Amino acid sequence: xxxxxxxxxxxxxxxxxxxxxxxxxxxxxxxxxxxxxxxxxxxxxxxxxxxxxxxxxxxxxxxxxxxxxxxxxxxxxxxxxxxxxxxxxxxxxxxxxxxxxxxxxxxxxxxxxxxxxxxxxxxxxxxxxxxxxxxxxxxxxxxxxxxxxxxxxxxxxxxxxxxxxxxxxxxxxxxxxxxxxxxxxxxxxxxxxxxxxxxxxxxxxxxxxxxxxxxxxxxxxxxxxxxxxxxxxxxxxxxxxxxxxxxxxxxxxxxxxxxxxxxxxxxxxxxxxxxxxxxxxxxxxxxxxxxxxxxxxxxxxxxxxxxxxxxxxxxxxxxxxxxxxxxxxxxxxxxxxxxxxxxxxxxxxxxxxxxxxxxxxxxxxxxxxxxxxxxxxxxxxxxxxxxxxxxxxxxxxxxxxxxxxxxxxxxxxxxxxxxxxxxxxxxxxxxxxxxxxxxxxxxxxxxxxxxxxxx
Ligand code: ADP
Ligand code: MG
Numbered sequence: 001x002x003x004x005x006x007x008x009x010x011x012x013x014x015x016x017x018x019x020x021x022x023x024x025x026x027x028x029x030x031x032x033x034x035x036x037x038x039x040x041x042x043x044x045x046x047x048x049x050x051x052x053x054x055x056x057x058x059x060x061x062x063x064x065x066x067x068x069x070x071x072x073x074x075x076x077x078x079x080x081x082x083x084x085x086x087x088x089x090x091x092x093x094x095x096x097x098x099x100x101x102x103x104x105x106x107x108x109x110x111x112x113x114x115x116x117x118x119x120x121x122x123x124x125x126x127x128x129x130x131x132x133x134x135x136x137x138x139x140x141x142x143x144x145x146x147x148x149x150x151x152x153x154x155x156x157x158x159x160x161x162x163x164x165x166x167x168x169x170x171x172x173x174x175x176x177x178x179x180x181x182x183x184x185x186x187x188x189x190x191x192x193x194x195x196x197x198x199x200x201x202x203x204x205x206x207x208x209x210x211x212x213x214x215x216x217x218x219x220x221x222x223x224x225x226x227x228x229x230x231x232x233x234x235x236x237x238x239x240x241x242x243x244x245x246x247x248x249x250x251x252x253x254x255x256x257x258x259x260x261x262x263x264x265x266x267x268x269x270x271x272x273x274x275x276x277x278x279x280x281x282x283x284x285x286x287x288x289x290x291x292x293x294x295x296x297x298x299x300x301x302x303x304x305x306x307x308x309x310x311x312x313x314x315x316x317x318x319x320x321x322x323x324x325x326x327x328x329x330x331x332x333x334x335x336x337x338x339x340x341x342x343x344x345x346x347x348x349x350x351x352x353x354x355x356x357x358x359x360x361x362x363x364x365x366x367x368x369x370x371x372x373x374x375x376x377x378x379x380x381x382x383x384x385x386x387x388x389x390x391x392x393x394x395x396x397x398x399x400x401x402x403x404x405x406x407x408x409x410x411x412x413x414x415x416x417x418x419x420x421x422x423x424x425x426x427x428x429x430x431x432x433x434x435x436x437x438x439x440x441x442x443x444x445x446x447x448x449x450x451x452x453x454x455x
Contacts, residue, residue, distance in 0.1 A: 009071060010035035010045070016067045017060070025137060027279055029055055041076035043068060046083045051144050051152055053080040119188045120178060124171035130296055132289030135165060138280035142169050142253075145278075146176040149184065149219055149251035153278030155242070159256045160282030163322035166255040169282075170221050173253060177219055184218035191227040195234045202233075214241045219251045225274070226256045230265045239270050246273075290314035290324060297325055303332040309347040316454060317355070327355050352405070352450065362405050362453060364416065370452050371398040374445070383418050397446060399425050400432035405453070 010033075018026050029052060036044040047053045056064070061078065068075045126146075131139045138160070144152050156173075158166050174188050201210035214220065220241070228234050245252055256263060259281070260274035285293065294310045305328070317323045334350055335342055342350070372379040375394040382395050399417065402408040403425070410422035410429075417425070435442045 006035045006038045006043075009038065009043075009068070012071055013064060013067050017063065020063060021060075027275075028137065028141075029060065036081050038072075038075070041074050043075055043078045044081050045078055047080050048083060049152060050082055053082060055140070056080065120174045120186070121171055122175060124168045125175055126172045128296055128300060129165065129168055129172055130285075130289060130293045132285055132292065134285045134289055135160075135169070135282040138169060138282045141278050141280045142173045145251060145253065146173045146180070149177050149181065150249045154246060154249075155252040155254055155274065155277040157254045157256065157260065157274050157277065157279045158282065159259050159279070161257060161284070161319065163320035164282045164284065165321055166257075166282060167223055170223055170253055170255050174219065174221050177251075181218075185216060186219040186221075187214075187217045188221040188223070190223045191225050191234075194222060194238065195227070195231055198234055198237055207237075211237060211241065215244045217245065217250060219253070220245055221253045223255050224257065225254045226258055226263050228266060228270075229263050232267075235267050235270050239267070239273065242270075242273050284319050285321065287314055290318070290321075293321055293324055294328065297328050301328065301332055303328065303335060304341050305331060305347065306341075306344055308344050309342070312344070312348055313351060316351075316451070323355070327351060330354050364402065364406060364408070366453060367401050367406060368398055370449055371401065374449050374452065383416075385418065396428035396432055397449065399428040401446075401449070401453075403429050405450070 014030055014033075017030055021029075032048045032052070033056075034046045036046050038044070045056070047056065057080070064078060065075070068078070126143065129139065138158050141153055141156055142158070145156050158169060160166055171188060174186055177184060178186050198207070198210060201207045222238075228238060242252060254274060256274075259279065260266075260271045263271070263274075291310060291314050294305075294314060298305050298310070309331075313324065313327050317327060331342065331347060331350065368379055368382060371394050372382060375390070377391065377394060381391045382398050384391070386392075395417070399413055402413045402416075403410070408416075410425045413425045414420040414422045432442070432446075436446065
């Protein structure tokens, strides 16, 4: 079917938008849109549901109009038409049935008692889940699913790196659904558990029961589905469980540490099921979000940490929320041990020693290289005997860091620095330690060097 001019118009808009937004956002919000018509300066856009409509309206409308006007200045506004289509393929040229915004209530199985075997942890709720632009999409999607399980987005596929809140979000969704829809049979499980259960059911000749058991849930949450890779039998069973639940309007939620496309060795039909509903990614939290998370956690744990210390932690730990929590736990334990609040310097010292050192394996070479790079001198000058001022300070700092962050012994460091006596190293170490107490510039320099070393 040849494209009409309006279709071409929307194609151009999509091409532009694709450059502006992340892949996940594009797939989620734009891939299932098409143009209906352009009339009297108003462009009517087909969208799959009211949630997409709201989202486009609130977040993207300005950009869409701007792009449209660049192509056709007579365009004044856009409007949305909610369409429904059974197929997950909402190709731009496909015919779409326009219907009124109506909700099909899925047949949910009622049950008279709530089973506590669903493995939901009450600690993970929406209330203590901090939202920033890094996880906004995933959060909004999960909230929407929690509001109307089985109706809006099925399946919901959340993906993102380690420690970024996937399990928390999945569990929060499960907890909310359990609270608001107490009659629904909910199940949270990990892919590993699913696979193990399948294996033992094969051994015990109970695969039938295994399958039947999974098919009776109204909400099935499967965490870390990337582990299904290469497990053919699990993939097959998951596929069948999925289909049964899906066809009966039951909600399925997955998480994965990567997008469906990037999971190696999975059957194409399973991959397309993963991609068939709503996909949302969680990226690394921005600085403000990291601070907000630290604040939420300190409140939760009832610990007192100065703002400046939190800022310091948030400026160093950037990629993993679990590590932020780990840092707080460590500081909290120390606070209790000492029976007093830590000063900022104490916090930093503790943090540097316990978290940073264990986090990254700092090597001798790395310290030398980082210090030399920082002062823009050749590494060899650090080892030579020159007394020139521009070499002495970097050399002493290198020795200090080798002692403090690398745990090198004084004789070891002396020997590495051209066979100097260990007392020379002690002298350097003390000079820098004392300097740190009063010399702000030195403090800043060392902080920056550590940032380079550890980040
Ligand atoms: P993942 O499953 O992605 O590896 P988790 O959900 O286990 O990550 O999160 C790791 C830790 O960080 C958990 O203790 C969780 O409560 C916390 N966490 C993650 N994201 C958030 C958030 N947005 N707000 C508050 N805490 C969070
Ligand atoms: Mg997890």
